Amino acid sequence: MSLNKLECARPGVDKLQCFSRECPDLPVADIKKQLGVELVIKLSFNESPYGSSPRVQEALQEAIGALQLYPASYADGLCSAIAEDFRLSTNQVLIGNGADEVINLVVQAFVAPEQEVIVPFPTFGAYGAATHMVGGEVVKIPLAGWILDLEAMKAAITDKTKMIFICNPNNPTSTLLPFNQLAEFLAAIPEHIIVVVDEAYNEYTDNPEESSLIRLINSHANLLVIRTFSKIYGLAALRIGYLLGNEGLIQITQRVRPPFNVNLLGQVAALAAWRDQEHVITAKQQNTLQRELVINSLRKMGLACADSQTNFLLVDIGTDARPLFEFLLEKGIVVRPGFHFGLPQCLRISLGTSEENQLLLSEIETFINNK
Ligand SMILES: Cc1ncc(COP(=O)(O)O)c(C=O)c1O
Numbered sequence: 001m002s003l004n005k006l007e008c009a010r011p012g013v014d015k016l017q018c019f020s021r022e023c024p025d026l027p028v029a030d031i032k033k034q035l036g037v038e039l040v041i042k043l044s045f046n047e048s049p050y051g052s053s054p055r056v057q058e059a060l061q062e063a064i065g066a067l068q069l070y071p072a073s074y075a076d077g078l079c080s081a082i083a084e085d086f087r088l089s090t091n092q093v094l095i096g097n098g099a100d101e102v103i104n105l106v107v108q109a110f111v112a113p114e115q116e117v118i119v120p121f122p123t124f125g126a127y128g129a130a131t132h133m134v135g136g137e138v139v140k141i142p143l144a145g146w147i148l149d150l151e152a153m154k155a156a157i158t159d160k161t162k163m164i165f166i167c168n169p170n171n172p173t174s175t176l177l178p179f180n181q182l183a184e185f186l187a188a189i190p191e192h193i194i195v196v197v198d199e200a201y202n203e204y205t206d207n208p209e210e211s212s213l214i215r216l217i218n219s220h221a222n223l224l225v226i227r228t229f230s231k232i233y234g235l236a237a238l239r240i241g242y243l244l245g246n247e248g249l250i251q252i253t254q255r256v257r258p259p260f261n262v263n264l265l266g267q268v269a270a271l272a273a274w275r276d277q278e279h280v281i282t283a284k285q286q287n288t289l290q291r292e293l294v295i296n297s298l299r300k301m302g303l304a305c306a307d308s309q310t311n312f313l314l315v316d317i318g319t320d321a322r323p324l325f326e327f328l329l330e331k332g333i334v335v336r337p338g339f340h341f342g343l344p345q346c347l348r349i350s351l352g353t354s355e356e357n358q359l360l361l362s363e364i365e366t367f368i369n370n371k
Helices: 028-035 054-066 076-085 098-110 126-133 150-155 179-188 214-219 247-256 264-274 277-300 322-330 354-369
Strands: 093-096 116-121 137-142 161-167 194-198 223-228 241-245 312-316 346-350
Touching: 054 264, 076 093, 076 264, 093 098, 093 247, 098 126, 098 161, 098 194, 098 223, 098 241, 098 247, 116 126, 126 137, 126 161, 137 150, 150 179, 179 194, 214 223, 214 241, 241 247, 277 312, 277 354, 322 354
Parallel strands: 116 137, 116 161, 161 194, 194 223
Antiparallel strands: 093 241, 223 241, 312 346
């Protein structure tokens, strides 16, 4: 067997792709170089245009003197702050190197080769990738329109089902399933199947506490909830995500977590950001205002736009969206084309600052008028 052939990799690796080195996925400096433009507006990663709390800078300054030491393995300070605010015990919280790592850890901890993992389609790609990595089977359930089809997901359960992923609100469609529907769904799932609810965008929803499943954790032993500091907390660069659930599931997941998965600066920054909820409130208010403005403007232009409960929009332009994607790219405005996730008529557009959104809208209008 040749070592440069895929057959020398473990089963499932052949189903994975390397992370793209193409335009929407490059850092801003590289995009500038590639496009030869001065100004780049990056609206392809759902990052926060409002940055992180000023308290993060101060906390990082203090921490930077101790880089020779390993960080706390369990990130205890951060863990306790999160646990306390959600009225959970610290043993019900696991901190990961971004929600990405948390997704990988839960799949590694619970899914055996050939077991099935039910995921909506389209949704965040990491659930499927993590499943392939352990040799599991991904069972994709198409959305009903732009909304998760819970009935179809339930109907897809077999003897081999081990895990179900729910992304709420869903990336890339931006829509939110109401708490009651999810609670009913959860009640109908056998307890040996683990339900993982990814709430990466929860803080942007109109009623974050009401729409979250966190309050069901103590009554549902098979429920895990994932959150991140990469979105509203503006800390994507430092890679902090977390997992909440009953102690049993969390302690099993701890077994597969590398001992120093979360670096010191990430831990310190996340704790400072957590303690500045004013910053979160302001970012949310700005996002909600911009979301309404941009959705209304797009709809006035005749474009269909999902009812977003996130910091990004799914826009259906009614025809192949690639020409609009490329037109915006030439202007330095980078959005996510829908053909990346099976919706070729759509673009997923992160909300930027007011100025960025105005530029975006005026370029879309120009494109439409010149068609
Ligand atoms: C739904 C969802 N989950 C998880 C993540 C990953 O977040 P993190 O940056 O914490 O790894 C993202 C990032 O875009 C996401 O959209």
